[in-house]
Amino acid sequence: MSLDLFAIAAQPFVDFGFMRRALAGCLALSLGATPIGVFLLLRRMSLMGDAMSHAILPGAALGYLAFGLSLGAMTIGGILAGLLVALLAGLVARSSVLKEDASLAAFYLLSLATGVMLVSLKGRNLDLLHVLFGSVLALDDGSLFLIAGIASLTLGVMAVVLRPLVVECFDRGYLRGVSRWSPVVHYGFLVLVVLNLVSGFHALGTLMAVGIMILPAAAARLWVRRLGPHLGLASALAFASGYCGLLISFHADVPAGPAIILVAGLFYFAALILAPGGLLPRRLFGHSHLES
Amino acid sequence: MTTPRVTTAPAPWWRHIFRRPLAAVSAAPAPRGPAPTIRLENLTLGYDRHPAIHHLNLTIPAGELLAIVGPNGAGKSTLLKALAGELQPLGGAVHLPGRPASVAYLPQQSEIDTDFPITVFDLVALGLWREVGAFGAIGSIEADRVRAALARVGLAGFERRTIGSLSGGQFQRARFARLSLQDAPVLLLDEPFSAIDSRTTQDLLRLVVDWHCDGRTVVAVLHDLEQVRRHFPACLLVAREPIAFGATDAVLTRENLRAARHRSEAFDDHAPVCHRDPAEARS
Numbered sequence: 001m002s003l004d005l006f007a008i009a010a011q012p013f014v015d016f017g018f019m020r021r022a023l024a025g026c027l028a029l030s031l032g033a034t035p036i037g038v039f040l041l042l043r044r045m046s047l048m049g050d051a052m053s054h055a056i057l058p059g060a061a062l063g064y065l066a067f068g069l070s071l072g073a074m075t076i077g078g079i080l081a082g083l084l085v086a087l088l089a090g091l092v093a094r095s096s097v098l099k100e101d102a103s104l105a106a107f108y109l110l111s112l113a114t115g116v117m118l119v120s121l122k123g124r125n126l127d128l129l130h131v132l133f134g135s136v137l138a139l140d141d142g143s144l145f146l147i148a149g150i151a152s153l154t155l156g157v158m159a160v161v162l163r164p165l166v167v168e169c170f171d172r173g174y175l176r177g178v179s180r181w182s183p184v185v186h187y188g189f190l191v192l193v194v195l196n197l198v199s200g201f202h203a204l205g206t207l208m209a210v211g212i213m214i215l216p217a218a219a220a221r222l223w224v225r226r227l228g229p230h231l232g233l234a235s236a237l238a239f240a241s242g243y244c245g246l247l248i249s250f251h252a253d254v255p256a257g258p259a260i261i262l263v264a265g266l267f268y269f270a271a272l273i274l275a276p277g278g279l280l281p282r283r284l285f286g287h288s289h290l291e292s
Numbered sequence: 293m294t295t296p297r298v299t300t301a302p303a304p305w306w307r308h309i310f311r312r313p314l315a316a317v318s319a320a321p322a323p324r325g326p327a328p329t330i331r332l333e334n335l336t337l338g339y340d341r342h343p344a345i346h347h348l349n350l351t352i353p354a355g356e357l358l359a360i361v362g363p364n365g366a367g368k369s370t371l372l373k374a375l376a377g378e379l380q381p382l383g384g385a386v387h388l389p390g391r392p393a394s395v396a397y398l399p400q401q402s403e404i405d406t407d408f409p410i411t412v413f414d415l416v417a418l419g420l421w422r423e424v425g426a427f428g429a430i431g432s433i434e435a436d437r438v439r440a441a442l443a444r445v446g447l448a449g450f451e452r453r454t455i456g457s458l459s460g461g462q463f464q465r466a467r468f469a470r471l472s473l474q475d476a477p478v479l480l481l482d483e484p485f486s487a488i489d490s491r492t493t494q495d496l497l498r499l500v501v502d503w504h505c506d507g508r509t510v511v512a513v514l515h516d517l518e519q520v521r522r523h524f525p526a527c528l529l530v531a532r533e534p535i536a537f538g539a540t541d542a543v544l545t546r547e548n549l550r551a552a553r554h555r556s557e558a559f560d561d562h563a564p565v566c567h568r569d570p571a572e573a574r575s
Binding site (some may be wrong): 042044160161164167171173174178181221224226227230 | 425
């Protein structure tokens with residue numbers, strides 16, 4: 001029996017290098033992208049993360065058009081496109097009557113259409129699928145180093161600017177009053193979001209990259225009340241999703257990216273029903289806002 | 293009036309090797325530096341080139357306890373924002389030496405996201421920002437000061453609660469605790485007692501009066517004229533422009549209040565900036 005469990009849960013990673021790489025990639029994503037997702041969630045910018053992930057596509061597609069499936073070209077193209085759309089959306093929001101969400105939505109829809117158009121100009125449908133849904137099972141050394149590097153950078157930067165970042169999230173006016181950190185943190189955070197989306201894009205594709213950010217963050221928010229546990233639990237859930245998703249993909253022969261995100265979705269629904277902030281306990285035990 | 297005292301457990305012997313003694317902490321801190329005199333010079337404030345309040349020429353002496361009153365939309369909050377340095381004047385100037393370090397500003401309640409998972413302790417500890425900065429650690433000395441500030445506003449024991457679990461009054465107490473830790477010589481309060489029960493208002497008013505007694509300058513936007521008459525020696529009545537400024541009893545007369553109401557109603561929101569000679573404005 002125990003041998004069976006081992007065969008199901010660990011043997012694929014023992015036998016196949018690509019599974020180990022995929023697992024390492026998932027670990028890096030859950031340590032880098034998921035904490036960013038937590039802050040996106042807490043800043044009420046979850047949908048903005050979604051929009052940004054689409055904004056990356058035309059840049060990556062241009063890189064692809066020029067250099068084929070090249071890691072460097074697609075990465076740089078994606079980062080530039082993401083930053084450009086973020087800046088343009090901010091600019092339009094500040095200088096017209098449109099709010100930021102509206103201008104962002106406009107830009108990302110255009111980006112997505114442009115991106116798909118560009119990829120299909122040259123590529124085969126397989127390439128389009130690769131761009132849209134990623135290829136976590138085909139991570140080469142370069143992609144893995146890129147994902148791990150971005151995760152390390154993210155963790156390092158967040159550790160340094162945690163206090164200003166937290167204040168920027170919940171009391172921006174105060175941060176503006178006591179320091180000059182507000183714009184630095186705001187734009188620095190946007191850069192981190194774009195970097196992590198590009199990193200997630202290599203593993204999970206543009207359409208799924210946000211999933212590993214937001215779903216574990218939302219599930220963890222339902223379980224815990226403090227920021228520290230929230231970050232830890234979200235990362236743990238993200239890694240668990242990656243692990244289970246890879247196994248399901250291996251055994252059931254389904255695409256890995258969607259499997260990972262669906263497992264994260266399961267965690268989310270479980271939390272939605274069972275967690276203290278979810279549906280059932282609130283129904284059963286009433287509103288709990290006076291407890292500490 | 294009784295100020296709640298904090299009783300801190302005796303620190304272990306080894307702490308004294310590294311830290312200043314705890315007794316130094318509980319004494320109420322004197323304001324950092326003397327309070328500056330605030331001077332407004334033909335000040336015009338507004339948004340999108342349309343003035344909201346204009347022709348302000350006045351000097352607020354150091355250590356004043358000043359209430360700003362006036363009808364809704366009179367430009368009171370706008371004025372406070374400009375004093376805090378958050379709004380650039382359309383014309384004229386605010387002279388407030390030492391800004392922004394010398395100013396602690398309490399905007400109206402709406403700006404803080406109370407759903408954010410942060411504890412009351414962490415919120416109040418942000419008052420120490422100018423000392424610990426973005427990276428400095430909150431050591432045991434600082435933690436004791438945070439607890440003392442919480443005790444002063446009657447929130448001892450609330451340290452580990454999340455801000456979302458506080459009632460409106462408790463939340464305002466926590467904001468006052470943070471404000472007192474900022475330890476600024478000038479305090480700007482925008483409607484600090486709106487939607488707050490009378491007990492909380494009394495407690496927080498006491499804190500305001502204490503700040504005044506410490507020699508700090510306190511400027512508060514208020515609506516309750518009785519409160520102003522009772523606690524605030526000086527008053528500025530505005531309605532898009534200054535109606536009266538000086539000792540509270542001389543300012544809050546029936547004629548002045550009626551004039552303020554009329555002036556506010558007659559004001560055109562879309563009028564362009566009007567220029568008036570400073571000398572003429574002063575006369």
